[in-house]
Amino acid sequence: MSAPAPPGVLGVVGGGRMGAGIAQSFAAAGSAVTVVERDEAAAAAARDRVAAGLARAAERGALTEPRERVMGRVTTVTSLAALPPGADLVVEAVHEDAALKATVLAAAERAVAERTVLATNTSSLPVTELASALARPGRFLGMHFFNPVPASALVELVVTADTADDTLAAARSYTRALGKTDVVVRDAPGFASSRLGVALGLEAIRMVEEGVAAPEAIDDCMRLGYRHPMGPLRLTDLVGLDVRLAIAEHLHAALGERFAPPRLLREKVARGELGRKSGEGFYTWQ
Known part of the structure; x- marks a missing residue:
């Protein structure tokens, strides 16, 4: 069986501590990453977070290639419409506010192809409720990363009644491509x-x-x-x-x-x- 491969093209919405960690991890695994932030200042701060995280990883000997090359795979933009249409995966990692997350996810869905897997990084909000904002809820699930993302070993995959089998399979493959372990849980308050x-x-x-x-x-x-x-x-x-x-x-x-x-x-x-x-x-x- 071939080793799991990371998404070729990834979108991350929100470049705070969690979003930057997600972007760093996938870029280090080989993905081309686009990080969406609200304005130029926030985008620059997100880029700085990723760069700082890669510098720390390089100091620990945790990178398999020069950090400048990894950083070259990271792009920052200030509009959801600028997400790569052909993205394999888009992870939403904005503030833990259900209305904000639903709005962001709906806009992200409009910007990408029907095959794109959409994920929320929420640690507790109902994934089923967020799915109701989407036209294609079968392509959606929760991917709960842990802080700090590059060093954490776990990703909690949260499925709804609508999450398609191939969506879950893709998320598991992407998780394992990062060298992390996935656990699959049903959408319930607080997950596991x-x-x-x-x-x-x-x-x-x-x-x-x-x-x-x-x-x-x-x-x-x-x-x-x-x-x-x-x-x-x-x-x-x-x-x-x-x-x-x-x-x-x-x-x-x-x-x-x-x-x-x-x-x-x-x-x-x-x-x-x-x-x-x-x-x-x-x-x-x-």
């Missing part, structure tokens, strides 16, 4: 990864709130006792407390009180203590 990860994170926050132990102690319990690569509170800081709160609120509405956001989480977000990106969360970041 966010649902379990948020449940652990919220309980850890409640333990801090109740004075059970300091954040470092709680994290060490999971890191050393259960061999997690990092503790749930440090991970919350990396993900962003505002992001974790938004996902918790969505799961609370869908699944009930066990996902009710702790008071401490709401208070920290209200104070602007969002984790690494703000410099303060459950830890202080330089």
Whole structure:
């Protein structure tokens, strides 16, 4: 059996931390990548993120060819209409807002061929709801990448009742071409990864709130006792407390009180203590 091949032509809508990581990973695998951003300044910032990520990968010896050659496969544009019509795959990676994602996906669908696979990188929003904005929902699924994308080993593939078998097969092949492992889950609140990860994170926050132990102690319990690569509170800081709160609120509405956001989480977000990106969360970041 031949090795899985990456998409020859890829579109990524949104060049933030996740979108840039997706673009970097596929460009390093050989894809020609077009990143769509809202304006020239955002496009330049997205390009800088990809370049910085490739520089770090080169320092680690993780690239198989010169980073300048990989970067040469990355193009930035400022209009969804500029997506390559012949793209094999388009991944939407904009802010976790259902209305925004639906609008972006519908516009992307109009710009590309009927055979193009469309994917959303949402970590918790209902994929079926986003599919309702599309004329061809069979060509659509969730591809939930993890942060940081180049170093993560997992992609969670989220299928709806309409996702075609060949769409899933293509997504699995593209995932494996990156050297990552795919898991396939049915569209359900929080999928598998966010649902379990948020449940652990919220309980850890409640333990801090109740004075059970300091954040470092709680994290060490999971890191050393259960061999997690990092503790749930440090991970919350990396993900962003505002992001974790938004996902918790969505799961609370869908699944009930066990996902009710702790008071401490709401208070920290209200104070602007969002984790690494703000410099303060459950830890202080330089």
